[in-house]
Amino acid sequence: MRSIDAAFTKFDDPYYSNIRTAYQDYATPQLEDQYSKAKQQLAYALARGGISDSTIAGERQAALQKEYDINRGALVDEALNQEKQARSAVSNERSSLVSQLNASADPAAASAASAAAANNLSLRPTFSPIGQMFTNIAASLAASQPTATDGTGILGQIAKSNLFGSKTATGTGNATAAGSSRIVN
Template sequence: MSKKDGGASKAANQAKADEAARQATVRQGTQAVNDTFSQFNDPYFEKQRTNYLNFALPQLDDQYGKAQKTLTYALARDGNLNSSAQAYQNAELQKTYDTQRLSIADQGQNFANQARSSVEDARGNLISTLNATGDATQAAQSAAARAGALSAPQGYSPIGDAFGAILNGVAVSAQNSRAQALLSGKPISNAGLFGSTANAVKTTA
């Protein structure tokens, strides 16, 4: 074997050894990243969902309770308690409440899905950088910093006014009914409150 061939063989062996060492470092760094990110498991993502539900549902329940009181006051003021008008408007409130609960549940699941996507994107970026640099120490430090940022509490915006449209409609209908009653000289309760519940009929228990 010539000196030239021997030198080439030595260089090839060194390159192979260097690559083996790099791969070992990458495996070490990948394990460090995965260990740090192991906290982001299914229970963690489920908690992201329930955190939003615990934030939003009490607001919806509070709005619903206030809407029921407002509706009852409006109906009582115009003599329409225990009437078909009350039954109709209560049904509308309940339908809106149920729809809003479903919307909040969907949003909670969206937060869980977004958290999962953010975690996997961060993990993938860290490992890609590690493969490019071969720096396991930096990968471990970056993983800790990124995990800390991902674990920060999520901020939420208050839910919107879920029942405003219904209550505004009730107020406008009641105002129109009172105006018609004044013109016709009929009692307000017989003036046809709430549009589709015209000629509201009182019911007795």
């Protein structure tokens, strides 16, 4: 039993903390890169639509920041999950070795097995890439741009809907003056 305990002494709180930190160090640059690209795509889309200084721009930038904050929290949660998985793997392996020792009563075999298991468990874990973390906020601008030239933007849709009496025979939005003749003082 002492050989198992001795082999597993390196699996302490700093060891698990290092796994959490290693995951954050691995995933954070990926998140930051994706966020930077998403901000750039949003800025380009806003500029293309001529709405860089609009309320829509502020709303989209706030939505992107909120998505970043959520993803940053998810990254921290996944780092904690990696730490918990490592704790679980070490605990399971230690329990398995103790069971083998109790079943075989062979301390030499338990010592060799615990040393091998501890070496395997102490290898640096491999992490998977984080995947796409941001929705394409910039792509959704095309349908909401007020000045879309093909009539699909908000103003084009209003013109086609005959809202405010603005529908023409072709539905292009070249409105004729229609409305009330009543003058309000």
